[in-house]
Amino acid sequence: AQSVTQPDIHITVSEGASLELRCNYSYGATPYLFWYVQSPGQGLQLLLKYFSGDTLVQGIKGFEAEFKRSQSSFNLRKPSVHWSDAAEYFCARLPSNTGKLIFGQGTTLQVKP
Amino acid sequence: EAEVAQSPRYKITEKSQAVAFWCDPISGHATLYWYRQILGQGPELLVQFQDESVVDDSQLPKDRFSAERLKGVDSTLKIQPAELGDSAMYLCASNQQGAEETQYFGPGTRLLVL
Numbered sequence: 103a104q105s106v107t108q109p110d111i112h113i114t115v116s117e118g119a120s121l122e123l124r125c126n127y128s129y130g131a132t133p134y135l136f137w138y139v140q141s142p143g144q145g146l147q148l149l150l151k152y153f154s155g156d157t158l159v160q161g162i163k164g165f166e167a168e169f170k171r172s173q174s175s176f177n178l179r180k181p182s183v184h185w186s187d188a189a190e191y192f193c194a195r196l197p198s199n200t201g202k203l204i205f206g207q208g209t210t211l212q213v214k215p
Numbered sequence: 216e217a218e219v220a221q222s223p224r225y226k227i228t229e230k231s232q233a234v235a236f237w238c239d240p241i242s243g244h245a246t247l248y249w250y251r252q253i254l255g256q257g258p259e260l261l262v263q264f265q266d267e268s269v270v271d272d273s274q275l276p277k278d279r280f281s282a283e284r285l286k287g288v289d290s291t292l293k294i295q296p297a298e299l300g301d302s303a304m305y306l307c308a309s310n311q312q313g314a315e316e317t318q319y320f321g322p323g324t325r326l327l328v329l
Contacts (some may be wrong), residue, residue: 106257123329138320145219145306146258192257192304201310202271203318205257 104128104197108206113160115183116214123178123209125193132197135176136203137167149206152176163187188213217241219321221307227327234294236324240289240309246270248318249282249292252304261305265324297328 107126115121127133134153138146148163157169167178176193193206228234231288232238244292245266251256261280263271266287279298284290289311294301310316 118310136317143323143325144280146308147320148317151317183221194216200271201248202260202320202329203250203258205259207255207257 104133104195104204105208106193106195106204108191108193108209110142110209111207112212114211114212114214117185118182121178121180121183121187121211123191123193123211125178125196125206126174127193128174128192132171134198135167135169136194136196137161137165137176137178137193138192139163139189139206140192140208146192147161149178183211183213185213187211219309219319221305221321221324223324224322225325225327227329228297229329230299231238233293233294234297234326235253236292236305236307236326237296238290238307238321242306243311243327244309244319245287245312246310246316247290247291248308250266250306250308252306252323254303258304258306261292297319297326299328302326312318 106129117170136151137149140146149165150159152169160165165180190208190209190210194203222237247264250262261275262282266282275328282292282309304323307321310318
């Protein structure tokens with residue numbers, strides 16, 4: 103079955119440090135991939151998405167992600183983290199011909215002052 | 216900027232009671248989704264509508280859950296009777312025609328069943 107794995111449940115970084123959140127997907131042809139962010143008690147906001155083309159995708163809030171087919175990965179990066187980035191981050195894939203997003207378990211980001 | 220609206224934002228109920236959640240998608244969005252998010256996990260699709268028709272309800276526990284979108288606009292998700300294990304965040308999302316279109320999520324309804 104198609105799945106999404108986020109190996110890191112919780113990550114803590116210092117404000118101003120760089121960030122990389124890992125995401126791996128399994129099975130399927132070129133997937134449609136997404137990163138969403140969820141602040142406590144809130145819904146999900148789309149950060150960026152990859153459907154095809156350039157494998158380095160730019161998103162909102164200074165985030166970017168790189169699709170690597172050879173590693174089945176779609177890692178999210180930010181060069182300098184701000185305290186307001188503390189939230190939960192979800193990687194998701196969209197199987198072809200369905201609207202059903204399949205989410206990873208999420209990574210909680212804590213930012214130290 | 217248009218948003219997906221959901222109400223109530225929070226609901227506390229006792230087990231065996233009935234609860235209902237409401238969602239109003241972004242205007243013009245033909246496709247509407249209900250997801251359930253258990254604490255510490257990613258959301259999982261419960262039901263997908265295309266206009267007023269159900270496209271996918273394979274993960275909807277039909278013995279107690281029901282969903283409708285009578286006029287193809289807003290939608291209601293109902294649980295009757297609620298069980299302790301139904302405590303979760305219920306998220307509604309919508310997008311325009313086409314599965315590849317970005318899904319926009321509402322703020323969710325946090326349900327606590329006592």
